[in-house]
Amino acid sequence: MKKVALITGITGQDGAYLTELLLSKGYEVHGIKRRSSLFNTDRIDHLYQDPHEKDINLVLHYGDLSDSTNLIRIIQQVQPDEIYNLGAMSHVKVSFETPEYTANADGIGTLRLLEAIRILGLEKKTRIYQASTSELYGLVQAVPQSETTPFYPRSPYAVAKMYAYWITVNYREAYGIYACNGILFNHESPLRGETFVTRKITRATAKIAMGLQDKLYLGNLDARRDWGHAKDYVEAMYLILQQDTPTDYVIATGITTAVREFIRMAFAELGIEIEFIGSGLKEKGYVISCSDPEYQLETGKEVVAVDEKYFRPTEVDLLIGDPTKSKTLLGWAPKYNLKGLVSEMVASDVDLFKREKLLKDSGYAIKNQFE
Ligand code: NDP
Ligand code: GDR
Numbered sequence: 001m002k003k004v005a006l007i008t009g010i011t012g013q014d015g016a017y018l019t020e021l022l023l024s025k026g027y028e029v030h031g032i033k034r035r036s037s038l039f040n041t042d043r044i045d046h047l048y049q050d051p052h053e054k055d056i057n058l059v060l061h062y063g064d065l066s067d068s069t070n071l072i073r074i075i076q077q078v079q080p081d082e083i084y085n086l087g088a089m090s091h092v093k094v095s096f097e098t099p100e101y102t103a104n105a106d107g108i109g110t111l112r113l114l115e116a117i118r119i120l121g122l123e124k125k126t127r128i129y130q131a132s133t134s135e136l137y138g139l140v141q142a143v144p145q146s147e148t149t150p151f152y153p154r155s156p157y158a159v160a161k162m163y164a165y166w167i168t169v170n171y172r173e174a175y176g177i178y179a180c181n182g183i184l185f186n187h188e189s190p191l192r193g194e195t196f197v198t199r200k201i202t203r204a205t206a207k208i209a210m211g212l213q214d215k216l217y218l219g220n221l222d223a224r225r226d227w228g229h230a231k232d233y234v235e236a237m238y239l240i241l242q243q244d245t246p247t248d249y250v251i252a253t254g255i256t257t258a259v260r261e262f263i264r265m266a267f268a269e270l271g272i273e274i275e276f277i278g279s280g281l282k283e284k285g286y287v288i289s290c291s292d293p294e295y296q297l298e299t300g301k302e303v304v305a306v307d308e309k310y311f312r313p314t315e316v317d318l319l320i321g322d323p324t325k326s327k328t329l330l331g332w333a334p335k336y337n338l339k340g341l342v343s344e345m346v347a348s349d350v351d352l353f354k355r356e357k358l359l360k361d362s363g364y365a366i367k368n369q370f371e
Pocket of ligand 1: 008009010011012013014015032033034036040063064065066085086087088089090091105131132133134183184185186187188193
């Protein structure tokens with residue numbers, strides 16, 4: 001018998017990698033996508049199966065985590081063995097501007113799924129994974145952060161995710177549902193949303209090197225994150241739902257790196273050496289050398305500057321995870337290191353902007369984007 005999985009947030013970074021993984025394991029995968037005025041399935045279009053054909057393994061349903069009747073109907077129809085709740089308003093900075101919506105989708109959305117499982121009497125059949133986050137640790141209490149480190153959320157996003165974390169634990173304890181939190185530290189990839197810091201950096205690195213962008217404006221360059229690769233992290237999600245006993249796990253690499261260092265690594269991928277001068281809002285990044293003849297950046301060019309609009313009202317300064325429990329109980333370990341991740345992301349963005357460069361060189365105007 002094929003296992004059936006339902007993924008909320010299937011159109012996001014993790015949704016795309018998880019769908020690939022589950023299809024490769026022979027699952028029938030159902031996903032919830034939101035109605036949008038533009039196509040929003042870019043990340044999973046390569047997995048498309050014509051719904052008119054028989055025996056397809058990937059089916060999308062319109063829905064939203066703010067709509068409980070919709071969720072109940074989809075779960076009743078799909079009868080999933082596993083639900084992966086990846087859907088969320090996932091941008092920390094944006095959550096300060098949309099706190100109520102974030103609480104609804106990220107916090108109460110999780111409750112709606114758990115309640116749907118109860119209402120439909122699926123407590124013994126359906127296992128559920130909750131996409132919890134290292135943002136729960138927030139203001140540093142202790143490092144490295146493990147499953148027993150106290151939480152101190154620092155954004156409306158993190159507070160909403162804190163509700164989701166505890167309601168998942170509560171439904172496990174109260175109703176015996178196989179419900180688990182994966183407390184995942186930051187994970188990135190070429191599919192990462194364009195406004196998260198790593199992707200913003202790798203896109204800008206490619207564009208600046210190719211003469212398509214002048215400068216990269218960022219916020220807090222001192223923040224430190226434990227960055228892994230999304231491909232490794234979706235393996236952990238899958239493993240978390242395959243154990244005999246449900247529990248919560250930290251998924252991390254155990255290595256922390258500053259934003260500034262990530263920028264250096266990204267430019268270095270293209271043979272460009274960067275030096276940072278100044279501090280705080282006055283800090284700037286300059287080109288010291290450019291060894292690849294393909295990219296013609298003059299020494300001394302200012303390519304990075306700080307803009308206070310990217311600072312958050314309350315920041316999370318330092319994240320470094322302790323993945324001992326997941327290593328021991330799940331046998332999970334990351335296959336990628338940060339160098340490999342940065343290299344893949346920069347190469348992918350260089351590829352992406354080759355077309356734009358060709359258009360520019362042929363005299364066509366380049367489209368700018370809001371971020
Ligand atoms: P993305 O932002 O790439 O994807 C989020 C997904 O959620 C998208 O498919 C989005 O749809 C969907 N979504 C947003 N709002 C709703 C809603 N109201 N109802 C239904 N779906 C909705 O996030 P990631 O893939 O990076 O992250 C996956 C999950 O893991 C998220 O919950 C995130 O908070 C959490 N997380 C992520 C980490 C990371 O480093 N990436 C670390 C720890 C936790 P659309 O495409 O239409 O916008
Ligand atoms: P984060 O990721 O907030 O950790 O949440 P993000 O990449 O947005 O920020 C990481 C750090 O970089 C600093 N920063 C900037 N961030 C952005 N986005 N844009 C900038 O210009 C910029 N300049 C500096 C930030 O201040 C921060 O310290 C991600 C999301 O995927 C969450 O959903 C997830 O839960 C956590 O990771 C773990």
